[in-house]
Amino acid sequence: MTRPLSLHPDRALPADPGVRAIARRLHEHTADLPLVSMHGHVEAAELDADEPFADPAQLLVVPDHYVTRMLASQGASLAELGVPRQDGGAVETDSRAIFRRLCENWHLYRGTPSRYWLEYELVEVFGVDVAPAAETADAIFDRISARIAEPGFRRLALLDRFAIEVLSTTDPATSDLAHHAALAERGYGERIIPTFRPDAVVYLRRPTWRADAQALGDLAGVDTDTWAGYLEALRSRRQAFIAAGALATDHGHDDADTTPLEPADGERIYAAALRGEATAEDERRFAAGMLFEMARMSSEDGLVMQIHPGVLRNHHDDVFAAHGYDRGFDIPEHVEWTRSLRPMLQCFGFSPRFRCILFTIDETTYSRELAPIAGAYPSVRLGAPWWFLDSPEGMRRFRESAMETTGFYNTSGFVDDTRAFASIPARHDLARRIDAGHLARLVAEHRLEEDEAAQTAVDLAYTLPRESYRRLSA
Amino acid sequence: MTRPLSLHPDRALPADPGVRAIARRLHEHTADLPLVSMHGHVEAAELDADEPFADPAQLLVVPDHYVTRMLASQGASLAELGVPRQDGGAVETDSRAIFRRLCENWHLYRGTPSRYWLEYELVEVFGVDVAPAAETADAIFDRISARIAEPGFRRLALLDRFAIEVLSTTDPATSDLAHHAALAERGYGERIIPTFRPDAVVYLRRPTWRADAQALGDLAGVDTDTWAGYLEALRSRRQAFIAAGALATDHGHDDADTTPLEPADGERIYAAALRGEATAEDERRFAAGMLFEMARMSSEDGLVMQIHPGVLRNHHDDVFAAHGYDRGFDIPEHVEWTRSLRPMLQCFGFSPRFRCILFTIDETTYSRELAPIAGAYPSVRLGAPWWFLDSPEGMRRFRESAMETTGFYNTSGFVDDTRAFASIPARHDLARRIDAGHLARLVAEHRLEEDEAAQTAVDLAYTLPRESYRRLSA
Amino acid sequence: MTRPLSLHPDRALPADPGVRAIARRLHEHTADLPLVSMHGHVEAAELDADEPFADPAQLLVVPDHYVTRMLASQGASLAELGVPRQDGGAVETDSRAIFRRLCENWHLYRGTPSRYWLEYELVEVFGVDVAPAAETADAIFDRISARIAEPGFRRLALLDRFAIEVLSTTDPATSDLAHHAALAERGYGERIIPTFRPDAVVYLRRPTWRADAQALGDLAGVDTDTWAGYLEALRSRRQAFIAAGALATDHGHDDADTTPLEPADGERIYAAALRGEATAEDERRFAAGMLFEMARMSSEDGLVMQIHPGVLRNHHDDVFAAHGYDRGFDIPEHVEWTRSLRPMLQCFGFSPRFRCILFTIDETTYSRELAPIAGAYPSVRLGAPWWFLDSPEGMRRFRESAMETTGFYNTSGFVDDTRAFASIPARHDLARRIDAGHLARLVAEHRLEEDEAAQTAVDLAYTLPRESYRRLSA
Structure with a gap:
């Protein structure tokens, strides 16, 4: 049997006819807005090559x-x-x-x-x-x-077809940004921008760590034989990313610990790592300390800091050995935020230039930790539902669990977080529909006026991603 | 643009027309019931002064x-x-x-x-x-x-306007209850009652602890130089509160640990605290031990024990240094109940005079821990959604997550928990509507008869708060 | 007042009229399907006796x-x-x-x-x-x-009346399976089957452990004075269960730890236990190691392994002393799966003969841990909502929280898990209605076609339990 396939205009809108009618009207306000894709995983090299x-x-x-x-x-x-x-x-x-x-x-x-x-x-x-x-x-x-x-x-043509206003890639700290430079020369400098992701040079256990730390220094023209030099090289690369249009950094840590390192400890652990003698506890403390340092740098250079912890990557050794990273065998874990972020927020929570956006796949932290944090600290925004939660029910639960405490305006707005280029519009389409449905229910229950809901829908889909990542001037 | 403001009669009721019609009928049963406010934070001094x-x-x-x-x-x-x-x-x-x-x-x-x-x-x-x-x-x-x-x-006039049948304040163990005495002289003794909150004399780390412990002894006419004396002073103050109309105690602990202290340990830690030498671990154990002692005293004097743990207070040091307590920078944490309450429930879980009411802002514990505990132990009631969860979606999730295991009749009924006097009726209004909506869905799904739902709505809004706090004779 | 009692044909279906109409149609596909009861707690002795x-x-x-x-x-x-x-x-x-x-x-x-x-x-x-x-x-x-x-x-007649196609009992590893043999002689061998539950011989702290270990050896005709002998006896009893029709094992552990024991450690702890000298930590490690060994045996003999951890049994000592096990005073706890199952999944996660089914009463793990694990590892199925969660709202949350990541086809389908014989059809009835409601909403929101939903409903109610427990040939 061949089953026909089409997209119903009311797909993913609430079933209740009254709520759906409102949701339809709200969705009309966002359906044709450009796509702002501030957190993506499409490769710059592929965009530059622009092959079929x-x-x-x-x-x-x-x-x-x-x-x-x-x-x-x-x-x-x-x-x-x-x-x-x-x-x-x-x-x-x-x-x-x-x-x-x-x-x-x-x-x-x-x-x-x-x-x-x-x-x-x-x-x-x-x-x-x-x-x-x-x-x-x-x-x-x-x-x-x-x-x-x-x-x-082809990809660059699809940018227009998909109405992608801006597409952010994710690039290692050791990227020379050559593809972004090439794209900029072809006029895409404002539209395709890099994001600074230093995980590979922060996690000492990675087999490539030493080579990456060396490469970082080479690119920056800074000697990375000491922690101070390494920090200086990071600072320098962040400037290079900023020059290439970057607005944000991205940090995929094991947990959310931000306990700073005393300089002497940083130097000691860094030196041990260079000698291949860092312990597991050294690694853990170094990662936490570096999250703090990255926050400090963000408070200085203004790059928006994205944090998404809590995944035990490469859960099955054989799958990893055979196929490497990002193969679907990454399993989330419980995440603790309240105490973990405290050192960072004590120092930078009220810094005018500092902004961090927090992503989770541990839903239990929405109402318990993340909404109260993002609903209080001016430097914090709550990110869109991430990974497994970027789904109709996941997004609905996010709105229902977090918004009453966070407020819509302390969120990042939608980010698509995809490496599947052709799925970018699908993801924005789904998010806009789920948000229309959530807002429509608030309207139907007389908890929000319809014109306010319409404005909020536009803000979640378009204004907030631009503003959260400082694409709009403050 | 000036936008008109009014309250829709169906606000916060479910959107589905069929469910809403039932919810409206249910809500009519509770809309005009008096407000029973058994857990509030309005200051007795303000009520006594009764200034504009x-x-x-x-x-x-x-x-x-x-x-x-x-x-x-x-x-x-x-x-x-x-x-x-x-x-x-x-x-x-x-x-x-x-x-x-x-x-x-x-x-x-x-x-x-x-x-x-x-x-x-x-x-x-x-x-x-x-x-x-x-x-x-x-x-x-x-x-x-x-x-x-x-x-x-003015406040006292508003008691009538708001149809507040009883208003419970929250008072430190060191309160002399003078304002309550003054209010009682003016005929408010039954209507405005104190609640005994000993946190300040239980948490050894508080800068005021030593002075508070001394004040406690002075008020009670008991020497608080020893743990035994301190316990005796607490017992005495509880009697004073009872004489002033108190029905309950209130305990805002870091966690829910109720491990008792051996008397020798209690004496030792207490003595160390008086010398300013208590360690962090001493403090933690003392707080747990005191929660156990408070349960013991409740099992003797019949004061209902309210426990609400799991908030890391004053998350930002500078905000606390500048502005003090209760400024919105209190962030919840994961709470463990099953093992923490066990020592207390082993001893007092079946004591006829003991009752405790458990409040959480860690929703993950509703179905996993709190509902099974309150659905089994006769001494335990599950409190209403607290703080960040006292919201339309938060209250809805509470009903959906906990009631199937706890049962409605093992809950406290609604408590408003507010320090904002003028918001008291608003909070009861919202809770009554959300409960009407939840019960209406059960009726619409043929899981409950409508007359049963109406009785349950009244019980949640009015009977259970009175009965849970023993304002109704047993 | 005498209130009439009847069952509404639309009970437990969604309130929204449009969704309900779809749900009714979906439910018609499953309403009359036979009951497949692969995880139950009815006693084989009672079935064999078949008294009124x-x-x-x-x-x-x-x-x-x-x-x-x-x-x-x-x-x-x-x-x-x-x-x-x-x-x-x-x-x-x-x-x-x-x-x-x-x-x-x-x-x-x-x-x-x-x-x-x-x-x-x-x-x-x-x-x-x-x-x-x-x-x-x-x-x-x-x-x-x-x-x-x-x-x-009587029970055996009710098997027909209830249309129970197969009923699995739960039997200790030390059962001689005599009742099953007697039932098989009367033609019930395919219809009433045992399940191998070794908890009593795995948890060293149980007062009966030593006697049970001895009984195990006696039944198997194997000397259980050593860990190797004990393992051999378990292997042998599993074969006896398989011969009696068993398709599965059942493991109610404190937690989900599957860290294997080195043989020398296993022998040492086992010997210590025989001498009554095993420590609490020995017990904990032994239980984890045995979960691993049971997985190894399942990967060899093909018995489906059911794991349901995370309950602090017998929370109140006096209730336990007076009334024993399973009296309603078992309180769930937080469960960690991601790291706990890793040793087992590293070894057997891709083994063709290995299958495990995971049950939880910690809902927080649905979207965070269990759905990602069951949605990736071919050996893992996610079990139906268990115990306190086998309820209308609990089952609804399960579908909404887990299915988007797990997919329907990585679940066990419904299991009733009841010791209340007369409630078996009621439990299947409720589950089929809740699933019809969930699927109907997906249809109404144009996320699934109705014929797909109907097939899925049948699969969840009937096909998947048979297939997950390998009652259907692969």
């Missing part, structure tokens, strides 16, 4: 760990799905077979945001009109293949 | 940390908002300017309970009919100013 | 700790409710009085799943048509008494 997407599997399956881990959970190996190996092992190279695997297992995605995003992409971006299934896999594959061969479907 | 409220800013902005911290979160300093300083620094004294600040930033409160309460007060208490905004600030200020100058708007 | 139920109190009150703890929470002693004592004390023996106590306190159960289940049993199983109350208690008692005297109301 390789094929439907390489576009929609292989790089999307939301998609591959679901197939893996039902017995597909990542290698069968074409996920690249770093250990030299073989992987499936028949993209048609990989794509068919997705289509045959379409039922696994029922009720998931991946399904929502993929359906949006199929219909809205690629003009597909049949639902994925064993029988339709090849036809859909062909349809998408034809589309992505068109010049209008 | 100073001005709209001093009434609605300055003392309400829900309101000031939201303005602070967007850059206003507490001093600019007129929040008193204890360090001698200057604060804004122009109440009109302070009140304007609130009105200009009215959008910050969208979707917050503060907005709901303030709107209720503006319309219902003060007859304001325009929404706060920069353009309306002065007119609203004048309107409220005129109202509070009327004799009928 | 003793009386209404012994059927509906005394053995149901959901029911007795609610009465206890309002002051009834367990002895007054007829709950057997193991300390020789007297208990109420007048079943009519016990049953009246339930009826008189019927209001305590408002909004609880116990009420839903009991109403279903009263109406659907026993043909009662008046609601429990003081005035109706005796009549209802008589009505049920008459029914359970009929031959068609």
Whole structure:
């Protein structure tokens, strides 16, 4: 049986007819707003190269760990799905077979945001009109293949098609920003901007740490043989990022600890790390201390600091050894914020130039810790629902759990946080609909006037991301 | 633009028309019930003095940390908002300017309970009919100013206007209860009653601890140079509170630990504290041990014991140094109940005279710990949603998460827990509406008959608070 | 007043008329499906004996700790409710009085799943048509008494009446499985199957541990004087269970730790335990190590491993001393899964024969830990809401919190987990209705097609429990 596929105009809006009618009207205010994508994971190199997407599997399956881990959970190996190996092992190279695997297992995605995003992409971006299934896999594959061969479907062209006003990439502290420079020369300097992500040079346990610390110094022209030099190199690279248009930094830490290091301790641990003698406790304290130092630098140079802790990365050693980072085997943990952020907020919580945006995938902290913190400290904004929570129910719970204490205006507004380029509009579409539904319920329950709700919807979708990341002048 | 302001009769009721119709009918059963306010923070001294409220800013902005911290979160300093300083620094004294600040930033409160309460007060208490905004600030200020100058708007008169049947204050163990005595002489002895709050004499780290312990002994006529004497003084003061009408005690602890102290340990720590030599661990153990002792005393004298742990008070040192306690910079933490309460419940969980009421702002404990505990132990009642959770969505989640296991009749019923006198009726109004909505959904889903729901609504609003705090004879 | 009692055809379906209409249609697909009861606590001995139920109190009150703890929470002693004592004390023996106590306190159960289940049993199983109350208690008692005297109301006959396709009991590792053998001889071998539950021989602190370990060896014909022998005996008993039809094991641990023991450590701790010298830390490590060993054995023999940690059993010593296990005084605790399961999943997470099903009563772990784990590892299924969470709101939150990340097809489907035989159909009825409601909302919000939802409903109710426990061939 071939099932037709289309996008219902009321999709993801509340079921109640009265609330839906209001939500529809609210959504009209945001449906056509440009996309502000201040926290993304599309690679600058790919944007610079601007090649056609390789094929439907390489576009929609292989790089999307939301998609591959679901197939893996039902017995597909990542290698069968074409996920690249770093250990030299073989992987499936028949993209048609990989794509068919997705289509045959379409039922696994029922009720998931991946399904929502993929359906949006199929219909809205690629003009597909049949639902994925064993029988339709090849036809859909062909349809998408034809589309992505068109010049209008390369990444830079899609910026216009998707109405992306600005796209922020995420770049290691050791990036030379050459791709951003090249993009700037072609007039994309304001539209594609880097984000400074120093995790690789902050986590001493990473096998590449020493080489990265060296590379950092080389790029900055600073000797990184001492902690002071290393800090100076970071400061210098932040300036280079700012010069390239960066507005923010991004920090994916194990936890949220921000306890500063005494300079002597910093020097000692740094020296030990260079000798390969840092202990696990050294590492932990160093990461915390560096989060504090990054906050200090942000309070000086004005880069907005994004913190998203609490994931035990690479939960399965063999998967990591074979396939590397970001393969869907990253499992969240309980996060403590109240005591962890206190050292940072004691020092910088009221600093006029400091702003940090907090992201969590531990929902228990919304009402207990994050909303009270972001609802009090002027330097703190509460980030949009992250990763597993960037879903219809997840976003709804976020609004219901956090907004009463935080207030809408102490949030970042929507960020899409995706490495799947073609899913960017789908993610904004879904968020705008869920927010319209939440606000519509407040209106229906006479807790907010409709014109206020409309303004709030626009602010959440467009104004707040720009303002939170200081794309609007203060 | 001047926006009109009014209270919709269906405000805060569910959006679904069928459920709303039931909720309306249920709400009619509770809308006009007297207010039983068994846990409040209005000052006895203010009630005794019964002066007019100073001005709209001093009434609605300055003392309400829900309101000031939201303005602070967007850059206003507490001093600019007129929040008193204890360090001698200057604060804004122009109440009109302070009140304007609130009105200009009215959008910050969208979707917050503060907005709901303030709107209720503006319309219902003060007859304001325009929404706060920069353009309306002065007119609203004048309107409220005129109202509070009327004799009928002093506190004691408002008791009648608000239909407050009983109002419980919260008083330190060292209170001489003179204001309550004065109020009793004027016939308010049954209506305004004290609550015994010994935190200041229990937390050894407080700078005032030694002086407070001394004052406690002086008041009780007992030598508090030993732990035994100190316990005796507490016992004596509890009797004084009972004589003044008190029905309950109130305990705001760091955590819920109730591990008792061996007498020798109690004496040792107490003696160390008197010498200023108590360690942090001594303090922690002393607080836990005192929670146990307070339970023992409650099991003897019948005062209902209220416990609400889990807030890291005064999160920002400079804010505390400048402005003192209760300024909106108190951040909740994870709370553990199951093991923490066990020592107390082992001893007193089945004691006929013992009752404790548990409050949390860690929602994760509703279904996991608190509902199973309150749904089993006869001595335990689950308190109403507290602080940040005393909000439409917070109260809804409480009903949905806890009631299936606790049962409605193992809860305290509504307590308003406010220091903002004029907001008392607003808080009861909101709670009654949310409960009507929750019960209406049970009726609409054929999980409860409508007459049962109506009786339950009345019990939650009126009977249970009276019965839980033993205002009704058992 | 005598209130009529009936079951509304739309009970527990969503209130919104549009969603309800869809839910009704979805529910029609599952309403008449056979019951697959893969995780239950009905005693094999009772099934084998197949005596009539003793009386209404012994059927509906005394053995149901959901029911007795609610009465206890309002002051009834367990002895007054007829709950057997193991300390020789007297208990109420007048079943009519016990049953009246339930009826008189019927209001305590408002909004609880116990009420839903009991109403279903009263109406659907026993043909009662008046609601429990003081005035109706005796009549209802008589009505049920008459029914359970009929031959068609014995347990084995009820298997047919209830359309129970398969019923799994839970049996200690030391069970000789004689009752199952007897039932198999009468043709029930495929329909009533055992589950291997080794907790008693795994937890060294249990007073019966040594005797149980000895009994285990005796049954297996293996010397259990060494850890190796003990493991061999367990392996052997698992084979005996498999021969008797078992498909699964069941593990109620304090926490989810699966850190393996080095063989030398295992031998040392085991030997210490035999000498009565195991420490608390030994016990803890032994339980974790045994969870790992059980996973290893499951990966070899294919028994599905059920894990449900996180309850502090027997919270009140006196209740336990008087009445023993499972009396409603078991209180949940916070559970950590991400790090705890890692050792097991590192080794067996991708083993083709290994499957584990994870149950929690710590809801905070749904979206944070369990959904990401079950949504990635092929060996893991997420179990149905357990114990306190097997309720309308609890099941709804489970669907809303976990499904977006886990996907429906990485769940176990419904398990009823009850020791109350007559409540089995009530529990399946409720679950099917809540799932119909959840799926109907997805349809109404255009997130799922109705035919997909219908298939998913059938899978959750019937296919997935069979497939998850490998009753369907792979």
